Amino acid sequence: xxxxxxxxxxxxxxxxxxxxxxxxxxxxxxxxxxxxxxxxxxxxxxxxxxxxxxxxxxxxxxxxxxxxxxxxxxxxxxxxxxxxxxxxxxxxxxxxxxxxxxxxxxxxxxxxxxxxxxxxxxxxxxxxxxxxxxxxxxxxxxxxxxxxxxxxxxxxxxxxxxxxxxxxxxxxxxxxxxxxxxxxxxxxxxxxxxxxxxxxxxxxxxxxxxxxxxxxxxxxxxxxxxxxxxxxxxxxxxxxxxxxxxxxxxxxxxxxxxxxxxxxxxxxxxxxxxxxxxxxxxxxxxxxxxxxxxxxxxxxxxxxxxxxxxxxxxxxxxxxxxxxxxxxxxxxxxxxxxxxxxxxxxxxxxxxxxxxxxxxxxxxxxxxxxxxxxxxxxxxxxxxxxxxxxxxxxxxxxxxxxxxxxxxxxxxxxxxxxxxxxxxxxxxxxxxxxxxxxxxxxxxxxxxxxxxxxxxxxxxxxxxxxxxxxxxxxxxxxxxxxxxxxxxxxxxxxxxxxxxxxxxxxxxxxxxxxxxxxxxxxxxxxxxxxxxxxxxxxxxxxxxxxxxxxxxxxxxxxxxxxxxxxxxxxxxxxxxxxxxxxxxxxxxxxxxxxxxxxxxxxxxxxxxxxxxxxxxxxxxxxxxxxxxxxxxxxxxxxxxxxxxxxxxxxxxxxxxxxxxxxxxxxxxxxxxxxxxxxxxxxxxxxxxxxxxxxxxxxxxxxxxxxxxxxxxxxxxxxxxxxxxxxxxxxxxxxxxxxxxxxxxxxxxx
Amino acid sequence: xxxxxxxxxxxxxxxxxxxxxxxxxxxxxxxxxxxxxxxxxxxxxxxxxxxxxxxxxxxxxxxxxxxxxxxxxxxxxxxxxxxxxx
Ligand SMILES: Nc1nc2c(ncn2[C@@H]2O[C@H](COP(=O)(O)OP(=O)(O)OP(=O)(O)O)[C@@H](O)[C@H]2O)c(=O)[nH]1
Ligand SMILES: [Mg+2]
Numbered sequence: 158x159x160x161x162x163x164x165x166x167x168x169x170x171x172x173x174x175x176x177x178x179x180x181x182x183x184x185x186x187x188x189x190x191x192x193x194x195x196x197x198x199x200x201x202x203x204x205x206x207x208x209x210x211x212x213x214x215x216x217x218x219x220x221x222x223x224x225x226x227x228x229x230x231x232x233x234x235x236x237x238x239x240x241x242x243x244x245x246x247x248x249x250x251x252x253x254x255x256x257x258x259x260x261x262x263x264x265x266x267x268x269x270x271x272x273x274x275x276x277x278x279x280x281x282x283x284x285x286x287x288x289x290x291x292x293x294x295x296x297x298x299x300x301x302x303x304x305x306x307x308x309x310x311x312x313x314x315x316x317x318x319x320x321x322x323x324x325x326x327x328x329x330x331x332x333x334x335x336x337x338x339x340x341x342x343x344x345x346x347x348x349x350x351x352x353x354x355x356x357x358x359x360x361x362x363x364x365x366x367x368x369x370x371x372x373x374x375x376x377x378x379x380x381x382x383x384x385x386x387x388x389x390x391x392x393x394x395x396x397x398x399x400x401x402x403x404x405x406x407x408x409x410x411x412x413x414x415x416x417x418x419x420x421x422x423x424x425x426x427x428x429x430x431x432x433x434x435x436x437x438x439x440x441x442x443x444x445x446x447x448x449x450x451x452x453x454x455x456x457x458x459x460x461x462x463x464x465x466x467x468x469x470x471x472x473x474x475x476x477x478x479x480x481x482x483x484x485x486x487x488x489x490x491x492x493x494x495x496x497x498x499x500x501x502x503x504x505x506x507x508x509x510x511x512x513x514x515x516x517x518x519x520x521x522x523x524x525x526x527x528x529x530x531x532x533x534x535x536x537x538x539x540x541x542x543x544x545x546x547x548x549x550x551x552x553x554x555x556x557x558x559x560x561x562x563x564x565x566x567x568x569x570x571x572x573x574x575x576x577x578x579x580x581x582x583x584x585x586x587x588x589x590x591x592x593x594x595x596x597x598x599x600x601x602x603x604x605x606x607x608x609x610x611x612x613x614x615x616x617x618x619x620x621x622x623x624x625x626x627x628x629x630x631x632x633x634x635x636x637x638x639x640x641x642x643x644x645x646x647x648x649x650x651x652x653x654x655x656x657x658x659x660x661x662x663x664x665x666x667x668x669x670x671x672x673x674x675x676x677x678x679x680x681x682x683x684x685x686x687x688x689x690x691x692x693x694x695x696x697x698x699x700x701x702x703x704x705x706x707x708x709x710x711x712x713x714x715x716x717x718x719x720x721x722x723x724x725x726x727x728x729x730x731x732x733x734x735x736x737x738x739x740x741x742x743x744x745x746x747x748x749x750x751x752x753x754x755x756x757x758x759x760x761x762x763x764x765x766x767x768x769x770x771x772x773x774x775x776x777x778x779x780x781x782x783x784x785x786x787x788x789x790x791x792x793x794x795x796x797x798x799x800x801x802x803x804x805x806x807x808x809x810x811x812x813x814x815x816x817x818x819x820x821x822x823x824x825x826x827x828x829x830x831x832x833x834x835x836x837x838x839x840x841x842x843x844x845x846x847x848x849x850x851x852x853x854x855x856x857x858x859x860x861x862x863x864x865x866x867x868x869x870x871x872x873x874x875x876x877x878x879x880x881x882x883x884x885x886x887x888x889x890x891x892x893x894x895x896x897x898x899x900x901x902x903x904x905x906x
Numbered sequence: 907x908x909x910x911x912x913x914x915x916x917x918x919x920x921x922x923x924x925x926x927x928x929x930x931x932x933x934x935x936x937x938x939x940x941x942x943x944x945x946x947x948x949x950x951x952x953x954x955x956x957x958x959x960x961x962x963x964x965x966x967x968x969x970x971x972x973x974x975x976x977x978x979x980x981x982x983x984x985x986x987x988x989x990x991x992x
Contacts, residue, residue, distance in 0.1 A: 475959025683972040
């Protein structure tokens with residue numbers, strides 16, 4: 158299984174401020190190795206938020222269940238000792254059925270952390286304690302972080318933490334991870350427990366006479382048969398698992414067990430309560446949890462209708478649900494485009510104009526050869542700069558996706574789309590990875606892990622590349638800017654909707670061919686709506702967007718240089734058409750003729766886009782070698798001034814656009830004065846019709862290299878990537894062909 | 907006694923029987939239990955229907971959480987009505 162992914166470990170050492178005042182007497186003990194703290198709890202209870210707040214990390218957080226699918230750790234220093242916090246995927250129980258449960262359970266049992274922080278959602282104590290009861294069986298010292306305490310207080314709950322400590326025999330610390338409150342106290346308690354583990358071994362909760370006596374005799378039997386196991390596993394827990402018939406554990410511990418003995422030990426239990434010991438145990442645990450809850454929580458008599466319910470009435474309404482979803486998406490894309498476009502133009506203008514000139518001047522100043530100047534300006538600056546121009550739009554998109562994730566709408570979209578997903582033999586839960594795919598397909602692929610069924614997982618991953626990711630935005634932006642600027646938001650939105658619609662279509666086809674059968678039923682928790690804080694929005698937007706920056710600085714940079722060489726080799730080639738890349742483009746171009754862009758320039762840039770789709774526009778910029786017509790000589794300070802003043806214009810335009818969207822101010826579709834060179838060139842070589850066909854082709858034509866690797870990673874073979882590659886190429890060609898030929902018949906373009 | 911899926915919005919009911927074969931929710935393995943019970947949807951619990959429109963999934967209030975379940979599953983959970991929300 159893939160629980161040891163390379164991306165799994167994320168560490169960020171943070172020096173705690175009060176690390177100096179360690180009493181000398183402690184120093185001996187402080188020298189012991191790292192303290193390992195496992196953080197476990199229900200999904201969406203705030204585990205990752207808590208770790209981020211304590212250790213200063215930036216683990217992935219979102220307001221929907223199943224954000225963390227991989228265990229991750231954060232190391233930091235506290236009072237001179239190293240503490241390693243391990244973020245486990247959220248689970249409702251420790252049964253060995255879902256991948257998350259297995260990851261969490263295997264970690265707890267195998268790695269034996271020094272202490273468990275059990276994050277309990279204070280607004281939903283009963284269900285959370287059901288897991289707590291199971292965690293206590295492991296015999297590992299445990300501290301409860303009673304998180305989301307703020308919301309519990311708001312609802313008027315009175316929680317008697319003292320009684321809770323008393324009954325469970327563990328420490329309970331109220332926390333509000335989002336506001337960093339209670340965390341010092343939590344750490345204090347954790348270190349106290351670590352220093353004195355024997356004083357804080359958890360109580361054995363009483364499971365009732367019948368279960369207890371059966372467990373005692375099974376324990377005795379295990380000891381006799383497997384003396385070597387004594388310290389490897391908590392004995393009581395092992396006995397419980399044996400009684401429940403947990404084959405995973407028996408194999409793992411390679412237990413030597415006389416089945417007849419277990420049978421005999423549980424015979425009384427079965428007589429009294431029925432055959433299904435697993436259910437009997439579950440009922441008992443649940444009874445303990447609800448009994449405890451009754452004792453410690455006081456709820457107000459009258460319950461107010463919560464805001465969440467009010468919003469859900471509209472958002473989940475049977476007629477309004479899908480229109481609301483589509484409208485929300487439209488607003489997102491409109492804002493994304495309007496907000497970021499001026500900044501993108503600014504970067505584009507700055508790199509194509511002043512920065513190129515500055516670089517050229519610098520190279521001539523040091524007497525660099527002409528080809529170096531050309532490589533720098535036409536290769537690196539045109540290629541990378543061109544992609545960088547789309548950083549604003551990508552970040553804007555990531556911002557809105559982060560907002561959707563943090564608000565709680567994500568799970569609602571899954572609910573609303575459930576029926577559409579059924580038509581392709583999937584259910585609503587599969588829609589969450591797909592929505593994440595709008596940011597970047599790669600995290601979407603990893604998110605398929607929350608789908609328990611291997612069939613669902615593979616089918617979802619296969620359809621996911623049809624979700625238009627951030628890397629495809631640059632292509633749309635260039636073409637929309639050149640041809641559809643009056644309806645930018647709507648055209649952009651149509652690309653995303655096209656992706657979803659084709660995913661449904663392909664899903665229906667796959668359901669009849671490769672993936673027969675029904676998906677099992679689904680169950681999913683819908684979190685309360687929450688307002689994400691601006692700070693966390695910024696952090697997680699950055700975390701998502703930075704990958705695009707890194708890409709621009711690494712392989713897009715490399716590819717830009719490569720493309721320049723391919724365009725200039727054989728050395729001294731007169732016409733780019735005769736360069737290696739040009740020749741390759743010419744070979745492919747005829748295949749693209751029926752779909753509207755059978756020229757070598759388009760073909761060559763599509764080839765380079767196999768690495769990453771942003772590269773398509775970068776390469777186009779290089780191929781068309783957008784010449785700056787300005788011959789007038791500028792001084793260095795002119796260039797710098799130009800960059801500055803055009804930035805201010807960008808800020809102004811961005812604001813104006815937003816207000817125009819909101820209808821507060823209305824500006825006429827504004828002049829596009831400095832329409833950058835590339836836009837002008839493609840206006841000559843494309844028509845609106847072929848431009849739209851080209852955009853559709855780029856949306857569909859294949860998953861990028863990183864997605865390919867992620868698919869290999871998740872599924873252990875190249876098979877699904879191969880399938881995705883093949884069907885997407887076909888689909889892209891067919892769809893572009895329909896758009897182009899259909900449009901021609903209708904007399905458009 | 908009636909299937910959960912037939913409750914209308916605002917109605918409350920006590921879960922009487924969950925007729926879901928173990929393993930139905932989680933796919934392949936033969937010995938798989940259903941998440942529903944781990945999430946608090948178990949016999950004896952009083953739940954409230956929050957949303958039951960058309961053929962899509964339904965939304966329940968179980969304890970303090972909102973739980974969406976697919977219609978097919980809702981039809982296999984038997985409940986006894988206990989009244990409406992006032
Ligand atoms: N009001 C409030 N919200 C919180 C608190 N702690 C976390 N949250 C919010 O709860 C949501 C879930 O937080 P996460 O940290 O992603 O939860 P998790 O337990 O890691 O979830 P999984 O990874 O899915 O298991 C986020 O929207 C947080 O902002 C808290 O103390 N108070
Ligand atoms: Mg998490």
